[in-house]
Amino acid sequence: MSTQGYEDELRSERCHVAGLYARLDTERARVKGRHNAALRGPIDAENRGTLVDRDAEVRALAREVNRLEVADNGLCFGRLDALSGEQSYIGRIGIFDEENEFEPLLLDWRAPASRAFYVATAASPEGMRRRRQFHGRGRQVVDFTDEVLGRPDGADDDGRGDSALLAAVNAPRGEGMRDIVATIQAEQDRIIRLDHPGVLVIEGGPGTGKTVVALHRVAYLLYTQRERMERHGVLVVGPNPAFLNHIGRVLPSLGESDVVFMTTGDLVPGLRVTAEDTPEAARLKGSLKILDVIAAAIADRQRLPEDPLPIELSDATVRIDAETAEWAREEARASGLPHNEARAVFREIVTYVLTERAITRIGRGWLTRQDGQAWEELRADLVAELADNDAFAAALGDLWPILTPETLLAQLYTSPERLRAAGADQALLRADGDAWTVSDVPLLDELVDLLGPDPSAEQAAARERKAEAEAEAAYAAGVLDLMVGRADHMDDDDHLFATDLLYAEDLAERFVERDTRELAERAAADRGWTYRHVVVDEAQELSEMDWRVLMRRCPDRSFTVVGDLAQRRSAAGATSWDTMFEPYVPGRWVYRSLSVNYRTPAEIMTVAAALLAEFAPGVDAPESVRACGVLPWSRRVSTDQMGSAIEEFIRDEAGREGTSIVIGPAGMPGTVAASETKGLEFDAVLVVEPERILADGPRGAAELYVALTRATQRLGVLHHGPLPRALAGLDETGTSAPSAQEPDLRQLSPESSLAAGLS
Numbered sequence: 001m002s003t004q005g006y007e008d009e010l011r012s013e014r015c016h017v018a019g020l021y022a023r024l025d026t027e028r029a030r031v032k033g034r035h036n037a038a039l040r041g042p043i044d045a046e047n048r049g050t051l052v053d054r055d056a057e058v059r060a061l062a063r064e065v066n067r068l069e070v071a072d073n074g075l076c077f078g079r080l081d082a083l084s085g086e087q088s089y090i091g092r093i094g095i096f097d098e099e100n101e102f103e104p105l106l107l108d109w110r111a112p113a114s115r116a117f118y119v120a121t122a123a124s125p126e127g128m129r130r131r132r133q134f135h136g137r138g139r140q141v142v143d144f145t146d147e148v149l150g151r152p153d154g155a156d157d158d159g160r161g162d163s164a165l166l167a168a169v170n171a172p173r174g175e176g177m178r179d180i181v182a183t184i185q186a187e188q189d190r191i192i193r194l195d196h197p198g199v200l201v202i203e204g205g206p207g208t209g210k211t212v213v214a215l216h217r218v219a220y221l222l223y224t225q226r227e228r229m230e231r232h233g234v235l236v237v238g239p240n241p242a243f244l245n246h247i248g249r250v251l252p253s254l255g256e257s258d259v260v261f262m263t264t265g266d267l268v269p270g271l272r273v274t275a276e277d278t279p280e281a282a283r284l285k286g287s288l289k290i291l292d293v294i295a296a297a298i299a300d301r302q303r304l305p306e307d308p309l310p311i312e313l314s315d316a317t318v319r320i321d322a323e324t325a326e327w328a329r330e331e332a333r334a335s336g337l338p339h340n341e342a343r344a345v346f347r348e349i350v351t352y353v354l355t356e357r358a359i360t361r362i363g364r365g366w367l368t369r370q371d372g373q374a375w376e377e378l379r380a381d382l383v384a385e386l387a388d389n390d391a392f393a394a395a396l397g398d399l400w401p402i403l404t405p406e407t408l409l410a411q412l413y414t415s416p417e418r419l420r421a422a423g424a425d426q427a428l429l430r431a432d433g434d435a436w437t438v439s440d441v442p443l444l445d446e447l448v449d450l451l452g453p454d455p456s457a458e459q460a461a462a463r464e465r466k467a468e469a470e471a472e473a474a475y476a477a478g479v480l481d482l483m484v485g486r487a488d489h490m491d492d493d494d495h496l497f498a499t500d501l502l503y504a505e506d507l508a509e510r511f512v513e514r515d516t517r518e519l520a521e522r523a524a525a526d527r528g529w530t531y532r533h534v535v536v537d538e539a540q541e542l543s544e545m546d547w548r549v550l551m552r553r554c555p556d557r558s559f560t561v562v563g564d565l566a567q568r569r570s571a572a573g574a575t576s577w578d579t580m581f582e583p584y585v586p587g588r589w590v591y592r593s594l595s596v597n598y599r600t601p602a603e604i605m606t607v608a609a610a611l612l613a614e615f616a617p618g619v620d621a622p623e624s625v626r627a628c629g630v631l632p633w634s635r636r637v638s639t640d641q642m643g644s645a646i647e648e649f650i651r652d653e654a655g656r657e658g659t660s661i662v663i664g665p666a667g668m669p670g671t672v673a674a675s676e677t678k679g680l681e682f683d684a685v686l687v688v689e690p691e692r693i694l695a696d697g698p699r700g701a702a703e704l705y706v707a708l709t710r711a712t713q714r715l716g717v718l719h720h721g722p723l724p725r726a727l728a729g730l731d732e733t734g735t736s737a738p739s740a741q742e743p744d745l746r747q748l749s750p751e752s753s754l755a756a757g758l759s
Contacts, residue, residue: 001146009144010141010143010144013079013132013134013141013144014140014141016076016089017075017076017134017136017139017141018139020075020076020089020091020095020105020106021072021075021139023095023105024068024071024072024075024095027068027095028065028068028069031061031064031065031068032065034061035058035061035062035064035065038054038057038058038061039058041054059518063257066252066255066257067093067255068093070092070252070253070254070255071091071092071093071255072139073092073253074091074092074136074181074182075091075092075093075106075139076089076090076091076106076134077090077091077092077133077134077136077181077182078090078091078117078131078132078133078134078182079130079131079132079134080114080116080117080120080128080130080131080132081128081129081130081131081132082127082128082129083125083127083128083129083150084127088104088107088113088114089105089106089107090106090107090109090114090117091106091107091108091109092108092109092181092254092255093106093108093255094106094107094108094111108223109181109184110219110220110223110224115189115193116128117131118184118185118186118188118189119186119189119190120149121149121186122148122149122150125149125150126149128149128150129148129149129150130146130147130148130149131146131147131149132144132145132146132147133145133147133182176245176246176247176248176249177211177212177215177246177247177249177250178249178250178253179212179215179216179250179253179254180209180212180216181216181254184213184216185209185596187594187595187596188209188213188216188594190592191213191217191592191594192213192216192217192220193220194217194590194592196590197556197558197588198557198558198559198585198588198589198590199557199558199559199561199581199584199585199588199589199590200217200559200560200561200589200590200592201539201561201563201577201581201589201590201591201592202214202560202561202562202563202592202593202594203562203563203564203565203577203591203592203593203594204564204593204594204595204622205564205566205594205595205597205619205621205622205709206564206567206597206599206600206608206622206705206706206709206710207597207598207599207600207622207624207681207709208594208595208596208597208598208622209594209596209598210562210563210564210594211247211537211562211679212247212250213562213594214535214537214560214562215236215247215250215251215254215535216250216254217535217560218234218236218251218256218259218533218535218560219251219254219255219256221234221533222234222256222258225532228532229258229532229533230258230519231519231532232523232529232530232531232532233258233259233260233519233520233523233531233532234258234259234260234531234532234533234534234535235259235260235262235523235531235533235534235535235553235554236251236259236260236261236262236534236535236537237262237263237264237267237534237535237536237537237550238261238262238263238537238538238679239263239537239538239541239675239678239679240263240675240676240678241263242676242677242680243537243538243678243679243680244261244262244263246679246680247261247537247679248261257518257520258518258519258520259520260520260523260524260531262524263438264438264441264442264542264546264549265438265441266524267441267442267445267527267549267550267553268441268444268445268448268527269524269525269526269527271436271441271444272436273436273437273438273440273441274435274436275432275435275436275437276437276438277437277438277439278427279570279571279699280425280427280571281427281428281437281439282437282439282543282570282571282572283571283572284424284425284427284428285428285437285439285440285442285443285543285545285572286439286442286543286544286545286546286570286571286572286573287543287544287545287572288544288545288548290443290545291446292423293422293423293424294422294443294446294447294450295450296421296422296423296424297408297409297412297418297421297422297424298339298403298408298450298451300418300421300422301339301400301401301403301408302329302332302333302339302346302399302400303325303398303399303400304322304325304326304329304399305320305321305322305325305395305398305399306322308320308321308322309391309395309398310391311354311386311389311391311392311395312389312391313358313382313385313386313389314385315358315361315362316357316358316361316362318354318357318358318361320350320353320354320395320399324349324350324353324354325350325399327349327353328345328346328347328348328349328350328353328400329346329399329400331345331346331349332345332346332349332400337452338449338450338451338452339400339403339450339451339452340402340403340451340452340453340454340455341452341453341455342400342452343396343400343402343455344455346396346399346400347396347400350396351383351386354382354386354392355379355382355383355386358382359375359378359379359382362378363375363378402454402456403451404451404454405443405444405445405447405448405451406434406444408447408451409433409440409443409444409447410433410434411433412424412428412433413428413429413430413433414429414430414431414432414433416429439543439545439572441546441549442543442545442546442548442549443545445527445549445552446545446548446549448527529553530552530553530554530555531553531554532554532556532558533554533556533558533559533560534550534553534554534558534559534560535559535560535561535562536550536559536560536561536562536563537562537563537679538562538563538567538678538679539561539562539563539574540563540564540565540567540568540570540573540574541563541568541569541570541573541574542570542573542574542580543570543572543573544572544579544580545572547580547581547584551584557584557585557588561577561581565577565619566612566616566619566702566705567678567702567705567706568702569675569699569702569703569706570699571699577589577591594622595620595622595623596622596623596625597621597622597623597624597625598625599681599709599712600622600624600709600711600712601624601626601627601628601630601711601712601713602624602626602627602628603627603628603629603630603631603632604628604632604708604709604711604715605621605622605624605709606729607632607708607715607726607727607729607730608621608705608708608709609621610726610727610729611701611704611705611708611724611726611727612705613726614701614725614726615698615701615702615705628713628714630713630714631731632711632714632715632716632717632730632731633715633716633717633730633731633732634716634717634718634719634723634727634730634731634732635716635717635718635719635732636718636719636720636723636732637718637719637720638720639720642688642689642718642720643670645718646662646670646671646686646688646718649662649684649686649716649718650662653683653684656683656684657683658682658683658684658713659682659683659684660682660683660684660685660686661677661680661682661684661685661686661710662685662686662688663677663685663686663687663688663707663710664687664688664689664692664693665688665689665692665693668688668689668692671688673703674693674703674704674706674707675703675706677706677707677710678706680710681710681711681712682710682711682712683711683712683713683714684711684713684714684715684716685707685708685710685711685714685715685716686715686716686717686718687704687707687708687715687716687717687718688717688718688719689718689719689720689721690704690707690717690719690723690724690727691719691720691721691722691723691724693707694724704724717730
């Protein structure tokens with residue numbers, strides 16, 4: 001294409017995109033008008049459902065307004081030219097011409113017709129002749145690049161594609177992950193659109209885009225299965241709050257807000273994680289064998305009395321002996337009810353035995369079983385007396401106590417005797433039983449079901465709700481009385497009073513506080529909430545017990561699982577995907593891998609790959625698509641020089657565009673632990689004392705691998721002792737290498753010819 005032809009095309013495309021923005025503005029104004037009208041609209045006083053309907057309409061319109069707002073950023077990013085001559089524009093949302101039989105003016109990137117934009121290649125053009133990519137700034141199209149399809153030699157390409165890709169992957173990182181709707185590559189698109197109802201495992205090394213692919217898959221599923229998914233929402237589980245904050249903008253930028261973000265430590269609402277387990281304790285708690293320990297710990301609290309427990313009644317003293325308690329315990333356990341609910345069975349049996357004994361003693365000489373009515377009347381009196389008997393209540397509390405998950409676990413952890421009785425390893429012993437760890441969360445969640453609710457607490461709450469409702473109704477009745485008790489009402493018989501239109505209960509009902517929280521807020525606060533789909537990132541760190549919790553949260557077993565077994569640091573984490581998923585979804589989980597690294601330059605990946613080869617020799621490092629021209633460096637410093645060397649790095653990077661971080665051994669001042677940077681990316685990374693990180697065994701090797709692969713441009717290493725052997729190739733001078741020749745991306749595989757997102 002000649003320069004003049006290119007400029008003419010650019011003007012035409014700018015005009016077309018401007019027209020799309022005009023339609024977007026019109027539609028946004030229309031929806032905002034409907035939203036405002038719905039907020040101000042009248043409510044039918046005779047129809048209780050009106051308020052609910054109005055609230056649903058307001059929420060739906062608010063979501064649509066938000067969808068149209070986020071579409072403003074990069075509304076249209078490409079065009080497809082079919083062999084038939086038809087042209088299709090691709091963008092963040094779909095826009096249709098209502099006056100022309102809803103002719104599509106802009107295709108949503110998730111629509112089936114948009115698929116060719118991401119997967120068409122020279123060898124497999126998918127019926128397309130040309131793919132055009134727009135590069136914009138705000139609403140303005142700055143330029144475009146064309147890729148002619150169906151010609152393996154790339155004839156007629158404009159030669160701009162390589163520079164566009166390099167600009168995308170070399171751009172300085174800002175705060176938070178960005179969406180990649182304009183630059184999804186073929187292997188990623190196949191995963192995003194995969195039609196699989198069970199568990200999808202996406203494995204890839206650092207920088208392969210697995211996280212952002214999983215998030216775009218969520219957006220795709222919400223687009224294609226919105227009716228099924230939107231009422232229950234989607235759960236996204238990440239390794240730490242920093243990671244969730246990093247990825248938290250991607251789905252809202254795609255117009256999706258019914259998503260809950262959590263760490264595994266947040267899965268029990270209201271629980272605060274304040275401590276960290278030793279690797280051995282984490283391994284023990286993460287194994288399914290801990291279920292036997294939990295069951296034994298509960299059984300240990302269902303006791304038999306060593307000596308008979310006397311219960312003094314008005315006319316007799318009875319005793320709870322071991323035989324009675326054992327019968328009651330067997331019946332309660334056989335009921336299959338959770339511990340707290342089974343307590344009613346235990347109490348019923350003990351009560352029956354005690355009242356039988358008391359009746360026999362009290363009625364000796366004057367009462368027999370043939371006197372059925374008198375016998376039962378006396379029993380009823382005794383049952384009532386036992387209900388108020390402090391000694392009986394204390395005995396029940398000792399033999400079959402009401403337990404909460406927190407109480408049971410805290411008392412187990414602080415007692416060597418209880419641990420022995422439950423068959424637990426003494427490695428679980430700790431001084432502060434209430435200092436919860438991430439590994440405690442699945443155990444506490446399990447105990448919610450094993451123990452069940454406290455019936456007495458639930459009954460008290462129900463009585464309180466009933467009393468509040470009665471008080472509201474009484475107040476409403478008083479209001480109505482005031483309205484009809486006026487002395488100046490009409491004297492004729494045709495007057496109409498408020499009580500002729502509604503009852504006091506109806507008036508009270510209208511002022512009942514309703515839950516107006518958004519779906520994500522309600523779901524996060526409700527332990528019993530179930531989701532239609534769950535995304536789990538850094539899934540290699542989750543234990544068998546963690547997966548039990550998540551499977552309960554998603555009865556449909558619809559998961560997108562993202563991980564890299566080579567980066568596992570948790571002793572309780574996955575060693576194979578099959579072990580984790582086959583028990584829950586036999587034959588219903590599939591595996592996909594990503595092998596191209598878009599984050600880490602080849603210079604840095606060479607160093608990381610040497611480390612990977614040492615601790616995971618069977619794992620191939622992902623292939624970097626680019627070189628940055630800057631060699632990673634190392635510098636040996638004394639202990640006294642370490643602080644000033646770190647400060648020097650921070651000062652140097654402060655004057656550069658982009659982000660930076662200092663990663664060091666856990667607990668080292670001025671550094672961040674590698675485990676806290678999982679899934680994150682920075683333009684520049686300084687790794688401090690890698691020999692100390694590596695000294696933590698296999699876990700340390702995985703953490704050092706994570707630390708080395710966070711950088712997108714520059715990597716430096718400060719060390720006090722000798723460098724680990726795998727890092728011996730670092731440039732000890734600390735100087736940058738000459739700029740490397742930019743790689744010709746057409747030499748790469750066809751599937752890596754489009755820019756991809758970052759994980």
